[in-house]
Amino acid sequence: MTSRKTVLVLGGSSDIGRATARAFAKAGYDVQLAGRDVAVLEPDAADLRARYNVEASVSKFDVLDTASFEGFVSGLPALPDVVISIVGLLGTQENAQGDLDHATTIMRSNYEGPALILGLFAEKFLARGSGTIVGVSSVAGDRGRASNYVYGSAKAGFSAFLSGLRARASRGGVHVVTVKPGFVRTRMTEGMKLIGPLTVEAKVVGDAILNAVQRRTDVVYVSGKWRLVMLIIKTLPEAIFKKLKF
Amino acid sequence: MTLVSGWGRFPVVDTDILRPRSFEAVGEAVAGASGTVARGNGRAYGDAGIGAIRTIAMTGFDRVRSFDPATGRIRLEAGVLLSDLIDTFGPRGFLPFVVPGTRFVSIGGAIAADVHGKNHHCEGGFGRYVDSILLRTGRGETIEVSREQDSDAFFATVGGMGLTGVILEATIRLRPVETGWIRERVVSASDLDAAMRALDAGDSATYSVAWIDCAARGSDLGRSLIYLGEHAGRAELPDGADAFPLGKDPGLAVPVDLPSMTLNRYSIRAFNELYYRMGARRAGGSHLVSLFPYFFPLDSISAWNRIYGRRGFLQHQCVIPEQGARDVLGDILERISRRGDASFLAVLKKLGQGDGILSFPLPGYTLALDFPIRGDILNFLDEIDRLVVTAGGRLYLAKDARQSRATFEAGYPALQRFKAIRKSLDPAGKIRSRLSQRLFDEVQP
Numbered sequence: 001m002t003s004r005k006t007v008l009v010l011g012g013s014s015d016i017g018r019a020t021a022r023a024f025a026k027a028g029y030d031v032q033l034a035g036r037d038v039a040v041l042e043p044d045a046a047d048l049r050a051r052y053n054v055e056a057s058v059s060k061f062d063v064l065d066t067a068s069f070e071g072f073v074s075g076l077p078a079l080p081d082v083v084i085s086i087v088g089l090l091g092t093q094e095n096a097q098g099d100l101d102h103a104t105t106i107m108r109s110n111y112e113g114p115a116l117i118l119g120l121f122a123e124k125f126l127a128r129g130s131g132t133i134v135g136v137s138s139v140a141g142d143r144g145r146a147s148n149y150v151y152g153s154a155k156a157g158f159s160a161f162l163s164g165l166r167a168r169a170s171r172g173g174v175h176v177v178t179v180k181p182g183f184v185r186t187r188m189t190e191g192m193k194l195i196g197p198l199t200v201e202a203k204v205v206g207d208a209i210l211n212a213v214q215r216r217t218d219v220v221y222v223s224g225k226w227r228l229v230m231l232i233i234k235t236l237p238e239a240i241f242k243k244l245k246f
Numbered sequence: 247m248t249l250v251s252g253w254g255r256f257p258v259v260d261t262d263i264l265r266p267r268s269f270e271a272v273g274e275a276v277a278g279a280s281g282t283v284a285r286g287n288g289r290a291y292g293d294a295g296i297g298a299i300r301t302i303a304m305t306g307f308d309r310v311r312s313f314d315p316a317t318g319r320i321r322l323e324a325g326v327l328l329s330d331l332i333d334t335f336g337p338r339g340f341l342p343f344v345v346p347g348t349r350f351v352s353i354g355g356a357i358a359a360d361v362h363g364k365n366h367h368c369e370g371g372f373g374r375y376v377d378s379i380l381l382r383t384g385r386g387e388t389i390e391v392s393r394e395q396d397s398d399a400f401f402a403t404v405g406g407m408g409l410t411g412v413i414l415e416a417t418i419r420l421r422p423v424e425t426g427w428i429r430e431r432v433v434s435a436s437d438l439d440a441a442m443r444a445l446d447a448g449d450s451a452t453y454s455v456a457w458i459d460c461a462a463r464g465s466d467l468g469r470s471l472i473y474l475g476e477h478a479g480r481a482e483l484p485d486g487a488d489a490f491p492l493g494k495d496p497g498l499a500v501p502v503d504l505p506s507m508t509l510n511r512y513s514i515r516a517f518n519e520l521y522y523r524m525g526a527r528r529a530g531g532s533h534l535v536s537l538f539p540y541f542f543p544l545d546s547i548s549a550w551n552r553i554y555g556r557r558g559f560l561q562h563q564c565v566i567p568e569q570g571a572r573d574v575l576g577d578i579l580e581r582i583s584r585r586g587d588a589s590f591l592a593v594l595k596k597l598g599q600g601d602g603i604l605s606f607p608l609p610g611y612t613l614a615l616d617f618p619i620r621g622d623i624l625n626f627l628d629e630i631d632r633l634v635v636t637a638g639g640r641l642y643l644a645k646d647a648r649q650s651r652a653t654f655e656a657g658y659p660a661l662q663r664f665k666a667i668r669k670s671l672d673p674a675g676k677i678r679s680r681l682s683q684r685l686f687d688e689v690q691p
Contacts, residue, residue, distance in 0.1 A: 026334075043311070044309065046310075046311060047309040047311070051313070052334075053338075190265065
C-alpha cells in the first residue's frame with residue numbers, strides 16, 4: 001500500500017484542472033481525474049504517471065447528473081484526502097436572459113452540482129475525521145454585475161455554501177478552501193478581452209490551490225490585485241453600481 | 247487576423263491563429279487552407295513560425311506520453327517546452343542531450359530547426375537524439391517517421407522548418423546526469439587567432455563556446471572569452487549542495503520597448519570592455535555553475551528582445567566551413583567592428599556535421615550577432631552574406647528574416663532533394679510559412 005496522499009480533481013480535463021493535477025502530482029500526490037469524457041482524461045493521467053511517477057486514475061463524472069453522485073463517490077478507487085471542484089460553465093449572459101434552459105444549465109453547473117458533490121464528500125470526510133475540500137468559485141460571485149449575473153449568482157451561491165460548510169466542517173477536522181481565480185487564460189476565456197495585469201496562466205491557479213491546501217488557507221484570491229478590485233466593487237453604493245455597465 | 251512576429255519582432259505580419267485541441271482538429275486545420283504552418287513557442291527569430299495564411303499554435307499539446315527511466319526514452323507531444331522537460335526530469339537525473347541558447351523552445355520547434363547547442367562539435371544537434379516523429383502531412387496522412395521507416399521524410403523533417411507537415415509527437419532520448427551542475431572553465435583569448443586556437447583545443451570538451459567582443463578593433467580584433475564545460479558528477483559538489491538547482495522563472499523583465507538609441511556604439515563598447523575584463527579575471531581555473539546560467543544566460547531576463555526597441559532586431563548567424571574560415575571571419579569581424587552597432591550577444595562556436603537534409607550545421611565555425619534594425623543594416627548584411635556564400639557557408643533559417651533566395655540556394659545544395667520530398671508529402675502545397683514563401687515556394691505568376 002502506498003502512504004502517499006490522493007487528490008481528486010473534478011473537471012480534470014479543463015486547463016485549470018490539468019494544471020492543478022500537475023501541481024499536486026509534482027508534490028507527490030496520487031491523482032484521480034474525473035470528467036465527462038474518460039477518453040479525454042486518459043492522456044492527462046498518462047502524463048502525470050510519466051512525469052511524476054505517481055498513480056493516476058480516471059473516472060466518469062457529470063456535474064449535471066446529480067443522481068449519479070452517490071455511485072460516483074462509492075465507485076472511486078479510494079476516498080481521496082483532497083477533493084477539488086473545478087467544474088463550471090461560463091455560458092452566455094445574453095442567451096441566459098431569455099433562454100431558461102441555458103440559464104438553468106449555468107446555475108446547475110456552477111452551483112447545484114458542485115455544492116452537492118462537495119457536500120457528499122464533506123460527510124465522508126467528517127466521518128473519517130480528515131480531508132480538504134476545495135471549491136473553485138469566482139470573483140464574479142462577489143457581486144452580481146449586469147454583464148454576467150446569471151453565472152455570478154450561481155458562483156455567489158457556491159461561495160456561500162463553501163463558507164457555511166467551512167464553518168461546520170472545521171470542527172470535525174475537515175478544511176474547506178474557496179478559490180477565486182479572476183481572469184485566467186484558458187479555453188473558457190478564449191477570445192474574450194481580458195485585462196492583462198489581472199490575468200494569470202492556469203499554472204498559477206494550480207500552484208495557488210496546492211499552496212492553499214498545504215497552508216490551510218480559507219479564501220484565496222489567486223491574484224492579490226483581485227482582492228482589492230472586488231473590495232472596491234463590493235463597497236460601491238448600489239445607486240452608483242447600477243449605472244455601471246460592466 | 248492577428249499581428250504576429252518572431253522573437254526578433256521583425257517582420258510583423260497578419261495571420262489567423264488556430265488553437266486546435268486534438269490531433270484531428272490539427273488535420274482539419276491543415277486541410278482547411280493552403281498556407282498553414284505550426285508554431286511552437288515563437289522563438290524562431292524571423293518568419294519561420296508564421297503561416298502564409300494561418301498559423302497553428304501547438305503549445306496546448308504539452309503532454310508527456312510515456313517515459314522509460316531505464317533507457318531515458320521519452321514520448322512527448324510537440325508543444326512540450328524544453329524548460330518543462332528540464333524542470334520535470336532534471337531532478338530525476340535526465341536532461342535533453344542538446345539545448346539551444348534558450349530553454350523556452352518547444353520540442354516541435356527544436357526538431358524543425360534541428361537546434362544545436364554548445365556540444366554540437368562532438369555530440370551533434372537535437373535531431374540526433376530523435377528516434378521517431380509523428381507527422382501530420384499536407385497530403386492528409388498521419389505518419390510515424392524514423393531513420394528506419396520513411397527515412398526521407400524523417401531527415402527532411404529534422405531541420406525542415408515545419409515544412410514537411412505538423413510535428414504532433416516525437417520520441418527522443420534524454421541524457422542521464424548525476425547533477426544539474428556544470429564544471430566550467432573560462433579561457434581568455436586576446437585576438438581571433440587565439441580564440442580559434444582555444445576553440446580547437448576545446449574540441450575534446452563536451453561544451454564549448456566563445457563570447458566574442460565585436461567592438462574590439464585592430465590588434466584586439468576577435469578577442470574572446472571561451473567557456474568550456476562538462477557535466478559535474480555528484481562527488482564534485484560541495485557538501486549540502488542540491489544535486490539539481492532550481493531554474494528560476496525569469497525575474498527581471500524588460501517592461502517596455504526601450505528607445506532604439508539605448509544600444510549605441512559607446513554603450514556597447516563600454517559593456518563589452520567590462521564584460522571581457524571581468525571574464526578574463528576568472529580565466530584559468532574551473533568552477534561549478536548551475537546549468538541554467540551556463541546554458542541559458544539570457545533566459546533570466548524575460549522579453550529581452552524588447553531591449554532593441556519597437557522596430558525589432560535581426561540576428562545574423564552564419565557558418566563558415568573550417569577551411570579558410572580564419573580569413574573570412576576576420577573580414578566579417580573587421581566590417582562589424584567598423585560599424586560598431588552589433589550587440590553584446592556575439593557568439594563564435596565550432597559545429598560538426600548536421601543530421602537533417604536542411605540542417606544548418608556543417609563542419610566549421612558559426613558566428614551569431616544581433617543588429618538593431620536601423621539605417622542601412624539590410625544592405626550591410628547582404629554584403630556579409632556575399633562573404634559567407636563565397637566561403638561556402640550558409641545562414642541559420644531559425645534566425646533568418648531577410649536573406650535572399652540566392653544566398654539561401656547557394657548555402658543549401660541539398661535543397662532540390664528536400665523540395666522533392668516535400669512535394670511528395672504535400673502535393674497541393676498546404677503547408678507554407680512566410681519563410682517558405684520568401685525562400686522556397688514557386689513564385690506565383
